[in-house]
Structures are given as C-alpha cells and as structure tokens.
Amino acid sequence: MMFLPAALITLALVFWAWCVVDYTRTDPREMRTLDPMVWLVLLVIGSVAGGVCWVIGGRPRHRVG
Numbered sequence: 001m002m003f004l005p006a007a008l009i010t011l012a013l014v015f016w017a018w019c020v021v022d023y024t025r026t027d028p029r030e031m032r033t034l035d036p037m038v039w040l041v042l043l044v045i046g047s048v049a050g051g052v053c054w055v056i057g058g059r060p061r062h063r064v065g
C-alpha cells in the first residue's frame with residue numbers, strides 16, 4: 001500500500017532533478033520567455049511545478065536533423 005506514494009515521490013524528485021540539471025546545462029541565451037535567474041528561482045522554489053513550467057516554457061526547442 002505504501003509503494004505507490006513512495007514511487008510517485010521518487011518520480012517527482014527524479015523529474016525535478018532532471019529539470020535542474022537541464023537548466024544548468026542550457027545556454028542562458030537559448031532560454032525562452034524568462035530571465036535565467038527567474039527560471040532558477042522558479043525551479044528551486046516551485047519544485048515539480050517549476051519543472052513543468054521549465055519543460056513547457058523555458059527549455060529551448062532543439063531542431064531534429
């Protein structure tokens with residue numbers, strides 16, 4: 001019974017960590033919509049919700065091919 005909440009928390013932490021690492025590896029000139037410092041604060045304080053915002057609105061779009 002405790003497996004599902006623990007799995008969801010683990011997935012949320014992994015997603016958030018991936019977003020923070022992705023932020024640190026992204027060139028600030030390629031970030032969309034907000035200033036890089038605003039994204040950092042949003043990621044740190046907003047945790048998973050900040051990560052979702054990063055993926056949707058801040059992460060650069062890479063061309064395939």
